Amino acid sequence: MTExxxxxxxxxxxxxxxxxxxxxxxxxxxxxxVSRDQVRVEFTPTFLGCPALEVMRDAMAERISALGAEPEIxxxxxxxxxxxxxxxxxxxxxxxxxxxxxAPREVGGPKLVQLQSNAFRCPYCGSQDTTLENIFGPTPxxxxxxxxxxxxPFEQFKTI
Amino acid sequence: xxxxxxxxLEMADDELILGxxxxxxxxxxxxxxxxxxxxxxxxxxxxxxRALYELAGRELGATxxxxxxxxxxxxxxxxxLVELRLVPDWAATIARHYLYEQADEERIAAFKQSDDPELxxxxxxxxxxxxxxxxxxxxxxxxxxxxxxxxxxLEELRPLLEARGEHTPGFAGLWEExxxxxxxxxxxxx
Numbered sequence: 001m002t003e004x005x006x007x008x009x010x011x012x013x014x015x016x017x018x019x020x021x022x023x024x025x026x027x028x029x030x031x032x033x034v035s036r037d038q039v040r041v042e043f044t045p046t047f048l049g050c051p052a053l054e055v056m057r058d059a060m061a062e063r064i065s066a067l068g069a070e071p072e073i074x075x076x077x078x079x080x081x082x083x084x085x086x087x088x089x090x091x092x093x094x095x096x097x098x099x100x101x102x103a104p105r106e107v108g109g110p111k112l113v114q115l116q117s118n119a120f121r122c123p124y125c126g127s128q129d130t131t132l133e134n135i136f137g138p139t140p141x142x143x144x145x146x147x148x149x150x151x152x153p154f155e156q157f158k159t160i
Numbered sequence: 161x162x163x164x165x166x167x168x169l170e171m172a173d174d175e176l177i178l179g180x181x182x183x184x185x186x187x188x189x190x191x192x193x194x195x196x197x198x199x200x201x202x203x204x205x206x207x208x209x210r211a212l213y214e215l216a217g218r219e220l221g222a223t224x225x226x227x228x229x230x231x232x233x234x235x236x237x238x239x240x241l242v243e244l245r246l247v248p249d250w251a252a253t254i255a256r257h258y259l260y261e262q263a264d265e266e267r268i269a270a271f272k273q274s275d276d277p278e279l280x281x282x283x284x285x286x287x288x289x290x291x292x293x294x295x296x297x298x299x300x301x302x303x304x305x306x307x308x309x310x311x312x313x314l315e316e317l318r319p320l321l322e323a324r325g326e327h328t329p330g331f332a333g334l335w336e337e338x339x340x341x342x343x344x345x346x347x348x349x350x
Contacts, residue, residue, distance in 0.1 A: 045285075047204065047207065047289055048204070048207035048210070048285065048286065048289065049203040049204045049205075049206055049207020049208070050207065076281075077282050077285055078278075078280075078281025078282065078284060078285055079284035079288055080281075082288075109288060110291060110295070111295070112295040112298055134193040134196055134197060135197065135292055135295055135296050135299070136193075136196050136197040136199075136200035136201070136292070136296070137200070138196070139200075140200055140204055140289070144193075144196075158292060160289070
């Protein structure tokens with residue numbers, strides 16, 4: 001078994017909460033190591049309180065077992081995952097499904113004045129005439145914004 | 161090492177208890193947005209508590225659930241500030257949120273400098289999530305501005321921030337509620 005085969009298999013696992021993108025697109029898989037019948041995956045959680053983490057871990061173990069290998073999923077709880085790790089393919093899929101992809105992370109992280117600015121683009125009509133409705137949203141990873149141009153609320157991925 | 165574990169437990173207990181108290185706004189916050197916000201913040205805080213208990217638990221030979229729910233009330237090291245049941249007082253809730261997030265930022269910054277790479281890494285991750293809690297607290301602090309009820313609540317609550325050891329009278333009830341399921345089903349695995 002090659003590492004590429006494992007990456008391809010993991011790329012078929014949808015994110016449990018936003019199934020339009022895969023775990024590989026989400027950037028939560030830090031490394032894959034294959035040695036004989038064993039596959040070791042380093043996995044970085046998105047948000048620590050995200051209930052989808054166990055689902056992701058189990059789905060990866062199941063997929064690797066199906067390839068005929070012994071899975072070992074190592075959870076790495078440090079800040080090595082950032083929304084900057086979401087792939088460009090993943091970003092495009094998010095946008096096409098009505099989720100505004102996260103803005104690039106700047107040094108020092110996001111600031112309130114930035115969230116309250118009009119730097120965010122509506123995923124439906126592309127207008128930047130959007131306002132912050134709520135820093136928090138339906139899951140920890142999303143905020144809610146409103147587009148004044150097409151009068152639609154939309155979900156904005158938080159920059160982490 | 162022992163000192164460090166105690167510091168981790170202090171933060172884990174703060175995050176767990178504050179998570180419980182924040183979740184009491186679910187369904188009844190003054191605005192729908194705040195229902196969502198406080199529920200989400202509570203979810204994050206409890207997620208941080210779990211990760212911190214797991215880290216401390218490796219030193220102490222206990223699981224996160226055992227540390228969170230199987231200790232006696234007097235063993236919890238949380239601050240008196242987080243123990244208070246503040247529903248339905250919105251001004252006091254915002255005052256606590258603001259005071260807590262400020263103090264938590266300093267504690268996280270210190271943990272990020274730790275020699276222990278696991279603690280430093282976890283603190284850096286928690287900090288990225290807490291940045292949104294701080295922005296939310298800042299937004300409400302600015303919105304309420306010079307509202308006298310906010311000023312009064314800040315004055316009343318500030319001394320409780322560093323008060324640890326002796327619990328507030330309401331803590332016993334919270335402990336009963338929080339641990340009742342595990343106590344009633346001893347030995348059950350989830």
